[in-house]
Amino acid sequence: MLSNEKRIILLLTIWLNAMSNKELDLSSKEKILNAARRAFIRNGSSGARMQEIADEAGINKALLHYYFKNKEGLFELVFNDAFSEFIPKIHSIFSGDGSVMEKIERYVETHLELLIRKPDLPLFILNEMQREPERFFSGILNKMPGAPPFESFLKQIEEEMKDGKIRNMNPRDLWMNVMSMTVFPFIGEPMLKKFLVVNTEEYHSLLTKRKDSILTFIQQALLLPKTNNP
Amino acid sequence: MLSNEKRIILLLTIWLNAMSNKELDLSSKEKILNAARRAFIRNGSSGARMQEIADEAGINKALLHYYFKNKEGLFELVFNDAFSEFIPKIHSIFSGDGSVMEKIERYVETHLELLIRKPDLPLFILNEMQREPERFFSGILNKMPGAPPFESFLKQIEEEMKDGKIRNMNPRDLWMNVMSMTVFPFIGEPMLKKFLVVNTEEYHSLLTKRKDSILTFIQQALLLPKTNNP
DNA sequence: GAAAATATTAACCAACTGGTTAAATTTTAG
DNA sequence: CTAAAATTTAACCAGTTGGTTAATATTTTC
Numbered sequence: 001m002l003s004n005e006k007r008i009i010l011l012l013t014i015w016l017n018a019m020s021n022k023e024l025d026l027s028s029k030e031k032i033l034n035a036a037r038r039a040f041i042r043n044g045s046s047g048a049r050m051q052e053i054a055d056e057a058g059i060n061k062a063l064l065h066y067y068f069k070n071k072e073g074l075f076e077l078v079f080n081d082a083f084s085e086f087i088p089k090i091h092s093i094f095s096g097d098g099s100v101m102e103k104i105e106r107y108v109e110t111h112l113e114l115l116i117r118k119p120d121l122p123l124f125i126l127n128e129m130q131r132e133p134e135r136f137f138s139g140i141l142n143k144m145p146g147a148p149p150f151e152s153f154l155k156q157i158e159e160e161m162k163d164g165k166i167r168n169m170n171p172r173d174l175w176m177n178v179m180s181m182t183v184f185p186f187i188g189e190p191m192l193k194k195f196l197v198v199n200t201e202e203y204h205s206l207l208t209k210r211k212d213s214i215l216t217f218i219q220q221a222l223l224l225p226k227t228n229n230p
Numbered sequence: 231m232l233s234n235e236k237r238i239i240l241l242l243t244i245w246l247n248a249m250s251n252k253e254l255d256l257s258s259k260e261k262i263l264n265a266a267r268r269a270f271i272r273n274g275s276s277g278a279r280m281q282e283i284a285d286e287a288g289i290n291k292a293l294l295h296y297y298f299k300n301k302e303g304l305f306e307l308v309f310n311d312a313f314s315e316f317i318p319k320i321h322s323i324f325s326g327d328g329s330v331m332e333k334i335e336r337y338v339e340t341h342l343e344l345l346i347r348k349p350d351l352p353l354f355i356l357n358e359m360q361r362e363p364e365r366f367f368s369g370i371l372n373k374m375p376g377a378p379p380f381e382s383f384l385k386q387i388e389e390e391m392k393d394g395k396i397r398n399m400n401p402r403d404l405w406m407n408v409m410s411m412t413v414f415p416f417i418g419e420p421m422l423k424k425f426l427v428v429n430t431e432e433y434h435s436l437l438t439k440r441k442d443s444i445l446t447f448i449q450q451a452l453l454l455p456k457t458n459n460p
Numbered sequence: 461g462a463a464a465a466t467a468t469t470a471a472c473c474a475a476c477t478g479g480t481t482a483a484a485t486t487t488t489a490g
Numbered sequence: 491c492t493a494a495a496a497t498t499t500a501a502c503c504a505g506t507t508g509g510t511t512a513a514t515a516t517t518t519t520c
Contacts, residue, residue, distance in 0.1 A: 028467075028468085059468075059469095062469065062470085066467070066468080
């Protein structure tokens with residue numbers, strides 16, 4: 001299926017990766033995990049090839065099975081690592097101290113920082129979740145304590161709305177908006193670059209400034225105009 | 231790799247699909263396209279199997295090659311259909327009449343309507359775009375006349391900001407926010423349902439109300455408080 | 461320094477894969 | 491009603507795939 005040009009590029013990539021892996025002096029296991037991440041992110045769990053992973057790691061294919069029982073085991077490990085990195089601090093943010101706006105700021109800051117470093121995470125996670133939803137609803141997501149923290153955050157939002165601190169709207173819509181504006185620009189980069197008529201550098205510059213932009217936007221949408229100027 | 235339970239479910243699905251296809255009296259070609267969409271959406275172009283597509287379509291595998299030269303040809307067709315359905319009217323919205331808010335309203339309305347009917351579209355398109363970006367930057371995206379319409383819309387946004395009609399912010403951030411809030415809730419459904427503590431019906435009910443919610447949020451973020459009450 | 465443990469590899473396997481082909485069947489056209 | 495065209499299928503193919511194994515090499519331990 002691969003053209004000759006693509007094959008050359010692939011081989012060059014494999015060689016460069018092998019050289020860079022050698023230079024970094026990683027163990028074989030670490031090289032495998034790095035290569036597996038790239039392969040699973042790019043092609044999904046069913047499209048990724050064990051030989052492809054071995055080639056990118058610069059090792060013999062049998063070593064994959066020596067360290068990780070099988071392809072599914074390797075995938076589980078890679079996915080669980082990604083998932084627990086992506087999900088993580090939301091719960092402590094929800095149940096910690098601070099106003100609604102402060103919590104939103106903390107979430108946006110934390111997540112933008114993570115996604116700038118690992119822009120492939122959300123698409124990878126969400127794509128595998130749609131591919132095999134039952135894997136998550138019977139496993140890793142059930143281990144995720146979603147209900148309590150968000151429900152208390154929900155209450156807090158409702159109270160601040162009732163107190164007139166922030167504008168009245170469906171709290172679930174609010175959170176949906178916050179997550180959308182934080183995460184989607186990383187998922188939608190190829191399309192957004194085209195729409196916004198920017199190149200990759202310009203786009204990434206936009207992303208590094210997103211924190212202030214998102215927070216200002218949310219504040220302007222939520223905060224009521226003050227009747228008493230300080 | 232499939233467990234027996236999954237195999238039974240798959241076979242039942244194939245049978246039900248075959249029965250429903252028969253009931254709908256579609257041509258073989260249409261059955262193939264429907265099955266191919268489902269397979270490519272779920273597993274990606276490299277993970278989807280020709281035999282899987284044939285099984286779901288209820289036809290012999292050789293027929294795939296009779297109608298569509300090969301797997302890549304079938305995928306191209308499916309992807310291009312999806313892409314031209316997802317991208318489409320943005321350009322006429324950008325270059326048409328109306329204020330910035332009116333254009334935003336038109337975009338949100340049009341796209342929500344499309345995505346409620348076809349919620350798998352954005353994840354599929356963006357996933358394939360990240361998997362093989364060169365396919366798009368040398369092909370279909372170059373055919374997409376992105377530059378002129380958005381640049382004129384950019385100018386319009388800037389003018390309305392300068393005129394004090396809407397609040398000052400980076401127009402690219404504005405559009406990024408609009409697209410994010412419209413598209414991400416469809417991509418992020420499995421995760422958002424968990425965070426928001428809603429079931430599928432409740433989540434879809436949220437989605438059907440998103441138009442007003444998004445537009446109100448944007449208006450509150452953008453529109454300046456009036457100094458003269460009518 | 462030798463034994464034990466760990467790592468690594470080439471070669472191999474059965475099953476799966478995308479694609480092909482000739483024959484049979486069905487549909488269409490005249 | 492028959493020939494032509496279109497559709498459909500079973501059987502097949504070479505290459506790819508995930509996984510295994512025995513042998514070899516390297517590292518670690520005592």
